[in-house]
Amino acid sequence: MAKQVDKNDGIIVIRNLVKRFNGKEVLKNISLAFEKGKTTAIIGPSGCGKTVLMKHLIVLERPTSGEVYFKGERVDDLSERELSRIRTQFGFCFQMGALFDSLTVYENIVFPIRQHHKVDNWREVDELVKRKLAVVGMDGYQEHFPASLSGGQQKRVALARAIALDPEVILYDEPTTGLDPIRSDVINELILKLQRELKITSVVVTHDMHSAYKIGDRIIMLHEGKVIADGDADHIRNHPHSVVQQFIHGQVGEADLAALRLGGTRFQTQYGPEDFE
Ligand SMILES: Nc1ncnc2c1ncn2[C@@H]1O[C@H](COP(=O)(O)OP(=O)(O)O)[C@@H](O)[C@H]1O
Numbered sequence: 001m002a003k004q005v006d007k008n009d010g011i012i013v014i015r016n017l018v019k020r021f022n023g024k025e026v027l028k029n030i031s032l033a034f035e036k037g038k039t040t041a042i043i044g045p046s047g048c049g050k051t052v053l054m055k056h057l058i059v060l061e062r063p064t065s066g067e068v069y070f071k072g073e074r075v076d077d078l079s080e081r082e083l084s085r086i087r088t089q090f091g092f093c094f095q096m097g098a099l100f101d102s103l104t105v106y107e108n109i110v111f112p113i114r115q116h117h118k119v120d121n122w123r124e125v126d127e128l129v130k131r132k133l134a135v136v137g138m139d140g141y142q143e144h145f146p147a148s149l150s151g152g153q154q155k156r157v158a159l160a161r162a163i164a165l166d167p168e169v170i171l172y173d174e175p176t177t178g179l180d181p182i183r184s185d186v187i188n189e190l191i192l193k194l195q196r197e198l199k200i201t202s203v204v205v206t207h208d209m210h211s212a213y214k215i216g217d218r219i220i221m222l223h224e225g226k227v228i229a230d231g232d233a234d235h236i237r238n239h240p241h242s243v244v245q246q247f248i249h250g251q252v253g254e255a256d257l258a259a260l261r262l263g264g265t266r267f268q269t270q271y272g273p274e275d276f277e
């Protein structure tokens with residue numbers, strides 16, 4: 001019998017997770033436990049499985065084999081209806097800044113609230129929206145449409161939306177992508193603030209090492225569907241594995257260099273737009 005998972009093992013536990021798409025193994029037997037109140041950064045090259053791993057944490061993808069637990073309860077085999085109860089305890093910022101364009105900032109934040117609660121006191125909702133926007137420094141922008149905001153402001157509103165239901169866990173997928181260093185740092189500070197003030201557990205997928213070092217109590221590196229490094233910033237900085245060193249220093253690996261040497265046509269087919277996100 002496999003050992004039962006209980007709450008003390010971690011707020012989220014994944015065990016022996018394997019994920020295949022059309023026979024291609026994307027996650028190769030991953031076991032991890034995420035500690036309550038901590039921020040974990042997940043790093044790794046494009047296409048290594050970071051987003052797929054993150055989606056399993058709220059069962060937006062189901063494992064090919066293996067299990068996912070939330071607070072000791074197995075969740076990967078729950079029905080969609082039961083999952084919606086679990087998901088209210090999560091805030092997610094996937095494609096952060098992906099607000100509903102046709103809705104105002106106010107309506108964007110009310111959206112998840114209305115999905116899960118019958119609203120009968122709009123005064124209270126106004127107050128709540130105001131409080132959430134204040135957390136990210138955006139109170140006063142209620143009537144603005146997303147298109148009139150900067151990229152950084154949109155991400156902050158997305159963050160306010162993610163905390164609308166007072167989640168215990170927030171999942172961020174590439175929260176600083178597309179932002180300049182100063183605006184990225186505003187997002188890093190907000191992630192830290194939410195952890196400090198609201199004791200939120202965070203999992204952050206990023207390929208921004210500055211961000212990973214700054215916010216991560218723990219950094220996990222994925223490579224070809226496996227965990228190849230797992231520890232605090234110093235552990236990662238001093239990691240002996242050449243793949244880890246190349247990644248954190250932004251160096252091109254041997255295989256990529258060999259492909260570049262092959263020249264023209266191969267080069268063009270090797271990279272897709274997602275490599276330059
Ligand atoms: N729904 C899907 N169907 C088929 N393949 C997928 C699907 N989602 C992701 N993949 C593949 O899984 C691999 C990992 O993807 P992903 O987790 O998005 O990478 P990243 O680390 O860049 O976030 C990629 O090769 C991707 O093409």
Ligand SMILES: [Mg+2]
Nearest residue numbers: 050051052173
């Ligand atoms: Mg991704």
